[in-house]
Amino acid sequence: MLTRSFDKVEDILEKYGYRKEMLIKILLEIQHEYRHIPREVVNYIGVALGIPPAKIYGVITFYSQFSLNPKGEYTIMICDGTACHMEGSMNLVKVIEEEIGIRPGEVTQDLKFSLDKVGCLGACALAPAMVINGEVYGKLTPDKVREILRNIKERKAE
Amino acid sequence: MKINVNGKQVEIKDDAKNIMEALREIGIEIPNLCYLSETSVYGACRMCLVEVDGKEIVTSCTLAPREGMSIRTHTPKIYEMRKGILQLLLASHDGDCTTCEMNGKCKLQRYARDFGLTTNRFATVSKKTITDNSSIIVRDNAKCILCGDCVRACEELQTVSAIDFAYRGFDTQVVPSFEEKIENTECVFCGQCVAYCPTGALAIRNDVDKVYKAIEDGKYVIGMIAPAVRASLQEEFGLEDDIAMAGRMVSVLKMIGFKKVFDVAFSADLVAYEEAHEFLERLEKNERLPQFTSCCPGWVKFAEQYYPEYVPHLSSVKSPQMALGAVIKKYYAKEIGVAEDIILVSVMPCTAKKFEAEREEFNGDVDIVLTTRELVKVFKSTGMDIKMVEPEPFDRPFGLSSQSGLSFGKTGGVLGSVIEVIADKAAVKNVNTKQISEGTNLTEIELENGRIVRGIAVFGLGNVRKVVDKLKNGELQADVVEVMACNYGCIGGGGQPYPNDVRTRARRASILRETQSVDVLISPTENFHMRQLYEKYFGAPLSHEAHETLHTEYKHRRRIQQEEIDILPLPTDDEEKIEISVCLGTSCYTKGSYEILEKLIALSNNEEWAKNLEIKGTFCLENCGKAPNVLINDRIVGEATIEKIKEVALSEIREKQGDTEISKSNL
Structure with missing residues (x-):
């Protein structure tokens, strides 16, 4: 194959009119597309937008939202902000670890799940909370977490 | 404008950029670690605090002067604050001063000494940091204080941005994209980041030991010294008025085992001569104009990366370093019959020259490149009092040089030399130079036949980018463009002694001008030994033999490397x-x-x-x-x-x- 897989990147760049100031938006969409920000893409958009790759790398590594390693199909963000922490979020991390076998910052081998511990999801009233692919789950208990994860796993089996 | 400083009325310049600069003019250097007058103000180190009107304490680098304001620069409170800042910085610094390249020149070390920091009230925290010694520019982030001087120099002055801040908070580090080794990036090795680094986080690869090894192994070690080196050496040893410095350098090198020491200014004459003919030929055929000079290896790499369409416009004449290298290895080695054993050591104000010598186009003609700073180390380690060393002339035949050759060390020198040669060939009626924008001079040369040749001399890659873009879109016209990557030319090179700021560079330029003015030869065409080289080997400028020896070619270089x-x-x-x-x-x-x-x-x-x-x-x-x-x-x-x-x-x-x-x- 002689084609390259940058068609999608090109679409995203086009969407934002190749504007430098849209870098973060562009990176977010790229991350959504690839589930991380691949190195070749950084170089590619660097050339396309006229931003030195070192600068883009700085932006990516500054925001914890961006990842340079592939994330799972389901990205789990477990909140460890003060409110969630007090309500036992660390205990939930342990439950998730048992259930899918990865620790915060890791991805399962089949790229199904990735787990990240975040500062605050802004859902303190629902503490302890987690977000999976944009969906918020609140007032969690170990059993609830097990159920949620098993449901997702079964969805695949169907 | 009148302001009150430490209880005294003082007059400061109305257009002073900020209080820090204003006070500098009246002899107060406010302690600072992140202030570079050539770049934007960063205001991060907080060392330059001053007290304003007896109330607030603010950073003087961000403080605009105001009529009648009252400044105190050194109150007990400020003293304590500065001490605290230094202690915090030192708490996460590796503090390995004796093995640091910057030992004795480091600003952090100096302030720690001046503020009497014999103990630190903060416990030491070690950081996870990166070291990269894969290339000429060595980075050790354990010594980095995150002042950002290197980042701003690379981005704002040189518009390369090979490095930037990455990560966040305590984990912040300055690195190339994806922590790539610097040699694989768009870095052009100008070394301005090294020149501005206040600590030892950035240094130049030290090649001094290679020279001693060559002497020890009984090699025929030949030295060659660039024009800009003598000026900064004078300043480094406090011998500003000593026009015999070049001769003293020759003496010291001979004493430690160099067999011959030549002058790169000789080769500058040779290059100017050849390049002027190349230019006249292009002018006649009206092709590949404007012609860009190619003496500066930082600029050459810059052009190869960012302006591939202008690569054919680069003069194909080698730089003085590589031209003399080729002449020595090809002809001189045979003349003296020591072909294999020659080790050629060039002393340069420049970090990129190390890179140039290693380029495959030049098949290793120059074996070792030392920067001025390394030469200073060699000299200081001998314990000799340079003032008392009797000067010796450069060896013949490559020791003679004209004023033009010497002027290669600073901006405008190459262009000026080329004009000298043209004046010898074609009748020049009038030469007129004026500054057209920052770091950019336009010289109009009116020939006898009425034609006006336009030459531009530009320094600093940021200024260069502007000029080349204007040439590209037709806003600016030129026939020949001299480019030097560093501000003020080679005298401001990345390999020059510290401090290497604007003020020092201006001083060096005037030292070099003086040294140059006592030379009795004015134009390269008057250089007898250079002409002899043509008689003996090349025949005429641009001859086949001249092409074989003195010319090279450059190629488009991609920033992103990928397999074909x-x-x-x-x-x-x-x-x-x-x-x-x-x-x-x-x-x-x-x-x-x-x-x-x-x-x-x-x-x-x-x-x-x-x-x-x-x-x-x-x-x-x-x-x-x-x-x-x-x-x-x-x-x-x-x-x-x-x-x-x-x-x-x-x-x-x-x-x-x-x-x-x-x-x-x-x-």
Whole structure:
């Protein structure tokens, strides 16, 4: 194959009119597309937008939202902000670890799940909370977490 | 404007950029770690605090002067604050001063001493940091205080941005993209980051030991010294008035075991002479204009990366360093009969010269490059009092130089020398120079026949980028452009002693001017030994032999390295082979590069002349604006069509074969 897989990147760049100031938006969409920000893409958009790759790398590594390693199909963000922490979020991390076998910052081998511990999801009233692919789950208990994860796993089996 | 400083009325300049600069003028250097007058204000180190009107304490680098304001620069409170800042910085610093390249020159070390920091009230925290000693520029982030001087120098002064801050908070570090080794990045090795680093986080690879080893091994060690080195050495040893410095350098090098010491200014004469003829030829044929100088290896790499369309415009004459290297290795070695054993050591104000010497085009003619700072170390370690060393002249034949050759060390020098040579060849009526923008001078040379030749001398890669862009879009016209990557030219090179700021550079320029003014030869054409070189070996400028020895070629260099794909490889290493790489990057692909590729394959199968086309697929020639792009040997063809490619390929074949038969029979 002689084609390259940058068609999608090109679409995203086009969407934002190749504007430098849209870098973060562009990176977010790229991350959504690839589930991380691949190195070749950084170089590619660097050339396309006229931003030195070192600068883009700085932006990516500054925001914890961006990842340079592939994330799972389901990205789990477990909140460890003060409110969630007090309500036992660390205990939930342990439950998730048992259930899918990865620790915060890791991805399962089949790229199904990735787990990240975040500062605050802004859902303190629902503490302890987690977000999976944009969906918020609140007032969690170990059993609830097990159920949620098993449901997702079964969805695949169907 | 009148302000009150520490209880005294003082007069400061109305246009002072900030209080820090204003106080500098009246003899108060407010302690600072992140202030660079040439770049934007960062205000991060908080060392430059001053008290304003007896109330607030603010950073003087961000403070605008105001009539009648009252400043206190050194109150007990400020003293304590500065001490606290230093202690915090030192708590996460590796503090390995004795093995640090900056030992004795480090600002952090100096302040720690001046503020009497014998103990630290904070416990030491070690950081996870990166060291990169893969190339000429050595980075040790354990010594970095995150002042950002290197980042701003690289981005704002040089517009390269090979490095930037990455990560966040306590984990912040300055690194290239993806923590890549600096040698694999767009870094042009100008070393301005090293020049401005206040600590030892950035240093230059030290090659001094290689020189001692060569002497120890009984090699025939030959030295050659660049013009800018003597000026900064004078300043480093406090001998500003000592015009015999070059001679003292020769003496010391001889004493420690160098067999011969030559002057790179000689070679500058040679290069100017050859380059002026090259320019006149291009002017006559009206081709590849403007001609860009190529003495500065930082600029050459910059052009190769960012302006591939101007690579053919670079003067093909080697830089003085590489030209003298070639002359010594090719001819002089035979004359003195020590071919294999010669180790050629050049002393340069420049970090990029180390990179240049290692470029494959020059097959290792120069073996070791030392920067001025390394030479200073060699001298200081001998314990000799330089003032008392009796000067000795440079060795003949490559020791004679004109004022022009010496002036290569600072901005305008190369252009001026070329003009001197032109004046000798064609009648020059009038020469008029004026500054047209920051770091940019325009010289108009009116010839006897009424023609006006326009020459531009520009320094600092940021200024260069502006000038080249204007030349590209036609806003500016020039016939010859002298480019020096560092501010004020080589005297401000990345290998020069500390401090290496604007004030020091201006002083060096005047020292060099003085040294130069006592030289009795003015134009390169008066250099007897240089002319003899032509009589003996080259015949005439631009002769075949001159081309073989003194000229080279540069090529488009991509910032992003990727493997090429062989599509129609040729089995032999045929000299007549033409390499055609079709860009299959997204931009080119969407604009039909794949169809071009198919047509090309058909062409090479069907047409006799096209048999020697080696066809490759490549990724992103970084010329996406002109997609589709095709690289033919080293020439980029933008907005390519099969007809355009055919035309260029045929002209390449013609150039190679030197006859026109093929083209006639096939076109």
